[in-house]
Amino acid sequence: MPLKLITNFVSSFLKRNETDNSTKETISASGSLKSSSLASISFSPTITIQGLWSKKDDQNDMTVVKTTVENERWVAHQEQLIHWQNQPPIFDPYPALGIQDYDLLETLGTGTFGRVWLSKQRKTKQYFAIKVLKKADIVKLKQVEHINSERHVLSQINFPFIVQLYCTFQDHENLFMLQEYVIGGELFRHLRKSGRFPNDTARFYAAEIVLALEYLHSKDIIYRDLKPENILLDHRGYIKITDFGFAKKVLDRTWTLCGTPEYLAPEIIQSKGHSKSVDWWSLGILIFEMMAGYPPFYDDNHFGIYERILGGKVQYPSYFENSGKDLLKKLLVIDRTKRLGNMKGGAQDVKKHKWFRNTDWHALLNKTVRAPIIPAHSNDYDTSNFEKYPDEAKNKQPEGDPFRDLFADF
Numbered sequence: 001m002p003l004k005l006i007t008n009f010v011s012s013f014l015k016r017n018e019t020d021n022s023t024k025e026t027i028s029a030s031g032s033l034k035s036s037s038l039a040s041i042s043f044s045p046t047i048t049i050q051g052l053w054s055k056k057d058d059q060n061d062m063t064v065v066k067t068t069v070e071n072e073r074w075v076a077h078q079e080q081l082i083h084w085q086n087q088p089p090i091f092d093p094y095p096a097l098g099i100q101d102y103d104l105l106e107t108l109g110t111g112t113f114g115r116v117w118l119s120k121q122r123k124t125k126q127y128f129a130i131k132v133l134k135k136a137d138i139v140k141l142k143q144v145e146h147i148n149s150e151r152h153v154l155s156q157i158n159f160p161f162i163v164q165l166y167c168t169f170q171d172h173e174n175l176f177m178l179q180e181y182v183i184g185g186e187l188f189r190h191l192r193k194s195g196r197f198p199n200d201t202a203r204f205y206a207a208e209i210v211l212a213l214e215y216l217h218s219k220d221i222i223y224r225d226l227k228p229e230n231i232l233l234d235h236r237g238y239i240k241i242t243d244f245g246f247a248k249k250v251l252d253r254t255w256t257l258c259g260t261p262e263y264l265a266p267e268i269i270q271s272k273g274h275s276k277s278v279d280w281w282s283l284g285i286l287i288f289e290m291m292a293g294y295p296p297f298y299d300d301n302h303f304g305i306y307e308r309i310l311g312g313k314v315q316y317p318s319y320f321e322n323s324g325k326d327l328l329k330k331l332l333v334i335d336r337t338k339r340l341g342n343m344k345g346g347a348q349d350v351k352k353h354k355w356f357r358n359t360d361w362h363a364l365l366n367k368t369v370r371a372p373i374i375p376a377h378s379n380d381y382d383t384s385n386f387e388k389y390p391d392e393a394k395n396k397q398p399e400g401d402p403f404r405d406l407f408a409d410f
């Protein structure tokens with residue numbers, strides 16, 4: 001990484017830390033800058049290695065050859081995937097409770113349209129995370145479709161590595177999304193604390209994300225906002241992907257420019273129309289950022305970032321393991337028809353890559369492998385893994401509800 005880039009990155013690194021508590025950047029459909037949760041844009045133990053994969057793989061061929069036992073495990077894993085793909089959603093479309101039944105205790109995160117609160121249900125004393133979104137802001141920033149899509153997509157999902165949305169409701173001013181409280185905080189914070197992750201740690205999180213993407217794509221859902229800020233750790237250190245603000249059910253292609261600058265796939269920048277391929281690109285960016293501590297395409301302005309992405313030149317640090325580098329070279333491919341994950345074999349091509357040779361996919365999805373970071377917490381309402389946020393200025397409640405029709409499903 002040239003010196004200027006390092007300097008820029010260091011300053012952005014500090015900014016990213018600072019902005020955790022305040023504003024983070026987003027670009028809207030009209031292309032204007034606005035504040036949000038870390039630079040999103042929107043236009044319109046380590047896996048226990050049990051030798052399940054063969055070690056005698058050829059250096060030139062990064063696809064793993066499997067033994068009989070491994071094949072049996074693989075078949076069991078395929079059945080496990082089908083099981084999860086067929087699980088009915090837990091989401092309740094007609095909840096009996098409303099916001100009056102919860103106490104909002106503390107802010108866990110802030111975003112473009114409001115805050116996520118640690119909340120306690122008054123009767124059962126159970127803890128939840130409630131995402132509160134201001135209707136007027138959503139309308140002003142032309143994000144009505146995205147928010148309705150966030151609800152729609154999350155309401156259909158039931159998967160171990162994706163945050164559970166239980167129900168939604170609304171009042172005159174706000175929309176509310178009642179979610180499970182994921183106590184371990186953002187992967188972003190753990191990554192910045194560590195500087196960078198060891199190879200095995202990065203692989204543990206990457207493998208869970210691969211499973212989550214495989215699940216989402218099997219339902220024709222693209223996620224489009226993969227980044228360490230949107231990945232939370234649960235109390236045992238497994239990931240939960242949150243923030244489905246840009247997720248969408250797409251059968252063919254979609255054209256909306258949205259995502260986070262450093263994580264945007266070339267086809268999004270080029271407005272070529274995009275689909276599932278963009279998630280495999282951003283997986284490559286994420287793995288790089290986890291292993292290096294900084295993203296592969298970085299500049300102090302968005303345009304510079306886009307130029308670097310389209311230029312496609314990646315400087316791999318010398319400490320990257322060969323097979324990890326090989327995987328990144330196959331994910332960060334500008335031509336999406338040649339990008340791993342987006343070819344005939346789909347997610348299976350990624351899972352069979354040599355970097356994942358010791359990954360026990362079956363055990364991972366069953367959460368029987370030990371996670372590399374077990375988040376500290378002293379009780380089930382502990383918020384020590386989250387940043388502290390200043391109190392929100394209380395606005396006067398608007399009279400009437402001019403936007404109710406726009407959010408009829410909530």
Ligand SMILES: Nc1ncnc2c1ncn2[C@@H]1O[C@H](COP(=O)(O)OP(=O)(O)O)[C@@H](O)[C@H]1O
Pocket residue numbers: 036037038108109110111112113116129131163179180181182183185186229230232242243244245
């Ligand atoms: N279910 C949850 N449990 C704990 N914290 C959460 C949860 N959902 C979100 N957060 C926190 O709130 C932040 C903002 O939420 P997110 O859904 O990403 O909103 P935005 O769309 O504004 O980025 C997250 O980065 C995370 O720190």
Ligand SMILES: [Mg+2]
Pocket residue numbers: 037111229230243
């Ligand atoms: Mg977010």
